[in-house]
Amino acid sequence: MSPLDSYRRLFGLTGPAYVVVAFIARLPLAMSQLGTLLLVSGTTGSYGAGGAAAGALAVANAVGAPVWGGWADRFGQRRVIAVQSVVGSAGLTALLLIANSAAPWGWSAVASAVTGLFLPQVGPMARVRWRPIASRAGRAQPRLVETAFSYEGAADEASFVLGPAVVGLVISVANPTAALGVAAALLAAFGTWFALHDTAVLAHAVARHGGPHERGRLLTAGLVLLCASQFVIGTVFGSVQTGTSVLATDDGQPGLTGYLHALLGVGSVLAGLAMAALPPTWALPSRLRWLAVLLLALSVPLLLVGSVGTLVPVLLALGVSVAPYMITTFTLGERITPPTRVGAAMTLLAAATGLGYAVGAAVAGRLADWGGHTPAYAVTVAAGALAVAISWSGAPLLGRQPIASGGRARTPAAPESRPSGIPLD
Known part of the structure; x- marks a missing residue:
């Protein structure tokens, strides 16, 4: 089976809508770090402040991600990712409001850290779903799972190319505040859509049956x-x-x-x-x-x-x-x-x-x-x-x-x- 046939068969198991939603849902995380850096740097006039805020977001996300992943295994991706998407979107909105206020830049760093804790890692969560999805393919399952992981790796890379590009595009026609606002809107819409998709139920069903x-x-x-x-x-x-x-x-x-x-x-x-x-x-x-x-x-x-x-x-x-x-x-x-x-x-x-x-x-x-x-x-x-x-x-x-x-x-x-x-x- 050629790679093209493998991808066609893989995506046929979910339909194109899921693939598109799962890709767009990971863009806000790819946009948030650069968006935060440019927003806080622009409002404070300090790259040090912008870097500190962006770093706080990245480190908090790295620390929080395994905790959310464990909760997703236990309680299901639907509830966990839905909470992350809603609260993470609200956090990005709060961050852009604080950064544009008269508050000291330290408050922007705090808001960035809190937001980073809630931003969902959609790529890893999508990987979890592919084995139960591919189980419908019978004996072809192992090869399709590997094809799925190849796609997810490429999709992650593409998101971290496209995410910053979207930030740059929005800034070129508006400003960093608008760029972070777009990230918040995408997370609220597509993050929640990804959370509620039927494939989330399949992943949780597999987790519940472990000994x-x-x-x-x-x-x-x-x-x-x-x-x-x-x-x-x-x-x-x-x-x-x-x-x-x-x-x-x-x-x-x-x-x-x-x-x-x-x-x-x-x-x-x-x-x-x-x-x-x-x-x-x-x-x-x-x-x-x-x-x-x-x-x-x-x-x-x-x-x-x-x-x-x-x-x-x-x-x-x-x-x-x-x-x-x-x-x-x-x-x-x-x-x-x-x-x-x-x-x-x-x-x-x-x-x-x-x-x-x-x-x-x-x-x-x-x-x-x-x-x-x-x-x-x-x-x-x-x-x-x-x-x-x-x-x-x-x-x-x-x-x-x-x-x-x-x-x-x-x-x-x-x-x-x-x-x-x-x-x-």
């Missing part, structure tokens, strides 16, 4: 290793964005920063969609190892970049390794986690990515103050080297993980424990 033994296991050694892998990819995002901003500014074209960073997403989206064509016999731990090597190899040319022109092909190429690496870690995380805890696991991996972004941006920023864009990009290369170390040293551990998804927590030693389509070792 007592399955409910108690989330933070396995394998999942911790995968969180470290996602922390590394977050570091790549943060350091690349910082280095690119410095290079564009030094080149006299600071307005190109967003467009240049989007190039990373373009290559990533295309590679993510192409993941459906990979042979199912290529075991996931092995795939993660070699994708880490590719990430490192494609990041090294950043150290040779000296202008915006030479940066363009390097970012496009680097993006080819990003989505496949993330798709593989999320797929592994879903495979080794009991169905009663998949929501918590997916949001935990997303939270690790967000924390990695914050650390990567902070470290790269400090180094950029000292030596410009090249030391900032050195953080990206170091992250690639760390990805190689984690994936290769952790391969035996991942190979020993039981396959827990679908309600089957079996040891990998038994040949029949490996579902067709996605081998673990």
Whole structure:
């Protein structure tokens, strides 16, 4: 079955409306960080204040996401995501009102943190829904689930390209207040729609049928290793964005920063969609190892970049390794986690990515103050080297993980424990 046929069959299980709603519902999170940065910076005249507010939102979201994921596993996505969407939308509205008032900027940071706690991680929650959706496909289920994760990885990347672009577009015709207002409106409408969709009931039905033994296991050694892998990819995002901003500014074209960073997403989206064509016999731990090597190899040319022109092909190429690496870690995380805890696991991996972004941006920023864009990009290369170390040293551990998804927590030693389509070792 070709990748196009796989996607056609996958989307046929839900209909196009769900796919569109689930994509648009993740845009507010992608818009909120940049929107907050520009809004608070513009109203206070301080990039430090804007950065503090945006950072508070990102860190609070990373801390809160696994908690909401656990509650979604327990109480169902409908109730949890509906509350997040309504309260998160109200929080964004409150933030833009506070930022435009005479209140000290610290109140904007507090509002940003509270808002960040409630913003839903739609991408991870959508991943949780695909296994019960694909169960309608019978024996084709394992391959369709992997196709679904390929799509979700590409959709996440596309949202973090399109989200900032929407912010820039709204600001160009209005102002940062309007941009954050658009994010609030999208979250209220499409976040709630995503929460109430029938697929949310399917996901909760799977979680309710897990046994007592399955409910108690989330933070396995394998999942911790995968969180470290996602922390590394977050570091790549943060350091690349910082280095690119410095290079564009030094080149006299600071307005190109967003467009240049989007190039990373373009290559990533295309590679993510192409993941459906990979042979199912290529075991996931092995795939993660070699994708880490590719990430490192494609990041090294950043150290040779000296202008915006030479940066363009390097970012496009680097993006080819990003989505496949993330798709593989999320797929592994879903495979080794009991169905009663998949929501918590997916949001935990997303939270690790967000924390990695914050650390990567902070470290790269400090180094950029000292030596410009090249030391900032050195953080990206170091992250690639760390990805190689984690994936290769952790391969035996991942190979020993039981396959827990679908309600089957079996040891990998038994040949029949490996579902067709996605081998673990």
